[in-house]
Amino acid sequence: MTMSKWTINDSKKLYKINQWGEGYFSVNSLGNLTVRTESKKSGEFDIASVIKEMKEQGVKFPAVIRFHDILRSRVRLINKVFRETIEEYDYEGRYYGVYPIKVNQMREVVEEIIDAGLKYDYGLEAGSKPELLAVLAMNDSKKALTILNGYKDDDYMKLALLGREVGRKIIIVIEKFSEIKKIIRLSKEVGVEPLIGLRGKMSVPGCGRWSGSSGERAKFGLSVSEMLQAVELFRANGLGDCIKLFHFHIGSQIPEIRSFKEAISEGGRIYAKLVQAGVPLEYFDIGGGLGVDYDGTRTINDSSTNYSLSEYVADVIYSLKQICDLEGVTHPNIVTESGRAVTAHHSCVVTNVIGKIDATSDFNTKKVTGEHIFVSNMRELEEDLHNNERLQETYNDVIQLKESALNAFKLGILSLEERAKIETIYTRVLNYITSKLIDSDKVPEELQSLVDDTSAKYLCNFSVFQSAADSWAIGQVLPVVPITRLHEKPTVNCSIADITCDSDGKIDKFIDETGHRTTFPVHELGEEDYYLGIFLTGAYQDVMGDMHNLFGRLNEVHVFKDEEDESGFYIEEVIKGQSCAKVLSTMQYNPQYMAYSLKKVVDREVARGKIQPRRGVKLVDFYEDCLRSYTYLES
Numbered sequence: 001m002t003m004s005k006w007t008i009n010d011s012k013k014l015y016k017i018n019q020w021g022e023g024y025f026s027v028n029s030l031g032n033l034t035v036r037t038e039s040k041k042s043g044e045f046d047i048a049s050v051i052k053e054m055k056e057q058g059v060k061f062p063a064v065i066r067f068h069d070i071l072r073s074r075v076r077l078i079n080k081v082f083r084e085t086i087e088e089y090d091y092e093g094r095y096y097g098v099y100p101i102k103v104n105q106m107r108e109v110v111e112e113i114i115d116a117g118l119k120y121d122y123g124l125e126a127g128s129k130p131e132l133l134a135v136l137a138m139n140d141s142k143k144a145l146t147i148l149n150g151y152k153d154d155d156y157m158k159l160a161l162l163g164r165e166v167g168r169k170i171i172i173v174i175e176k177f178s179e180i181k182k183i184i185r186l187s188k189e190v191g192v193e194p195l196i197g198l199r200g201k202m203s204v205p206g207c208g209r210w211s212g213s214s215g216e217r218a219k220f221g222l223s224v225s226e227m228l229q230a231v232e233l234f235r236a237n238g239l240g241d242c243i244k245l246f247h248f249h250i251g252s253q254i255p256e257i258r259s260f261k262e263a264i265s266e267g268g269r270i271y272a273k274l275v276q277a278g279v280p281l282e283y284f285d286i287g288g289g290l291g292v293d294y295d296g297t298r299t300i301n302d303s304s305t306n307y308s309l310s311e312y313v314a315d316v317i318y319s320l321k322q323i324c325d326l327e328g329v330t331h332p333n334i335v336t337e338s339g340r341a342v343t344a345h346h347s348c349v350v351t352n353v354i355g356k357i358d359a360t361s362d363f364n365t366k367k368v369t370g371e372h373i374f375v376s377n378m379r380e381l382e383e384d385l386h387n388n389e390r391l392q393e394t395y396n397d398v399i400q401l402k403e404s405a406l407n408a409f410k411l412g413i414l415s416l417e418e419r420a421k422i423e424t425i426y427t428r429v430l431n432y433i434t435s436k437l438i439d440s441d442k443v444p445e446e447l448q449s450l451v452d453d454t455s456a457k458y459l460c461n462f463s464v465f466q467s468a469a470d471s472w473a474i475g476q477v478l479p480v481v482p483i484t485r486l487h488e489k490p491t492v493n494c495s496i497a498d499i500t501c502d503s504d505g506k507i508d509k510f511i512d513e514t515g516h517r518t519t520f521p522v523h524e525l526g527e528e529d530y531y532l533g534i535f536l537t538g539a540y541q542d543v544m545g546d547m548h549n550l551f552g553r554l555n556e557v558h559v560f561k562d563e564e565d566e567s568g569f570y571i572e573e574v575i576k577g578q579s580c581a582k583v584l585s586t587m588q589y590n591p592q593y594m595a596y597s598l599k600k601v602v603d604r605e606v607a608r609g610k611i612q613p614r615r616g617v618k619l620v621d622f623y624e625d626c627l628r629s630y631t632y633l634e635s
């Protein structure tokens, strides 16, 4: 094997940066990960420099970094691709995208999306009353659509009608038959005509992880018979002319493009037949589902997609046009509710590696006279190791010997020292076998679990439950990449453990050339802080996290490119993560009272002469400082 020098290109390939990064991420000659917008080299800046500046400003890690230029770029890209393809295909309708805020409701994120989408009349979607309150306040465009999904009570409906009164294009999508009577009653009561959408329950079974969003047993939507009844009911109440939109949503992160085609061929027919029956529909809303290629494999596995944005758009427009032309109906305006594909790329979680958890021990295993035969046997196995190619056999032998030794210990035959020696040699042997396996091209299947079990873990300062919920909940693969040293060959294979007291608090699914693996290559820890970035966390992860172990929301910085600036960027805003006091108060604790209680205990001990007054004050101060501090580890 020739040892050619490791280059940044090797790192790009290893971590598949071009594949999942959609051109937004690269590596510079210093070996640092960089960000750029729309694949242009200009406006590229160094994430390590962002981290350096964050440290100078006292921002503690873990932290979320939001690249607002990427967010803007996604909005631009989706709108541009739709517009260009519409033109290319002589499609007669327009594109009206809406962003479903449930995917990331952060005000700054929604504001940025609205701003970037202004010239495209890009709108918002809400799925609950609080989300509706937000979208009513956030977007005042009279041209952009506001789509309302989800189950609705009277207040929700009345808020929607309020939006109509102030001139907003708000479309109430009927998800369930009983909502029809409600809207008829309330619109009469308030004296405002609604804009109405009908959500179809498609027979196409959904696919991907959220397949329950579609199919006959789906939670949402009207069957064809219910839709026809709905039209009758609205007509009978003078609201027949208000039915403007037909909607379906077949699930999120749809891996196969075929699913969209099938949904459109069914939905398109329903649309056309309704129009032919005199329903004044104008919008065809295909929901969300546009996927993100998290693992960069361009396949139909759950963390990938077998299509690109342009292929998706072309398929949607082409299929819909074909059906409308066949049925002889006007091409409708196309609405999409893509959320994931808009926000996923713009944010990442940066965590510092605190240390390495591995099974090494330097317990003295020297031979002593009269030691138990099991210890001698284990030692002989180890001594034999280096001139022995039969790794599998040795592996079986040490496992068996360790088991016998454990039984002997339980019977009182082995001493504590002897057990410690056996464990130490055992671990050394396994580590040796693993290192041999990693150097070889292919790990035999029977030994794969050994590699998994003995591989090191990097302990990282974050909580999977707060920052990468889907990686825990549904096995979502997220790209993890070292921020620096990408010009060096990574020599350690490891998985990631977080700082929660939960054995599920880990990441052990990583991107591979062909699929997924349980460990990934990183650099040996040195003197310098070592940071890992967990990428594509902008959709759902940012907002779905929970406070397992009371690890709260992360510090956040919002970064913009600035080509005039020497470093190429500026930090526009720092949002402080939650303090211990804050997360405790969400669980009904009163931090002030807690400090007071502790002070009372200290005072009592001071009064009893057990603690010196000066020391007592210090202890109380320290407790209060900790209440104010960040919930994560501070080094």
Ligand SMILES: *Cc1c(COP(=O)(O)O)cnc(C)c1O
Binding pocket: 100, 102, 103, 127, 149, 249, 251, 252, 253, 287, 288, 289, 290, 337, 338, 339, 340, 341
């Ligand atoms: C969740 C949801 C979306 C967003 O889906 P993505 O896959 O994130 O684009 C759109 N529409 C509806 C009705 C939804 O429930």
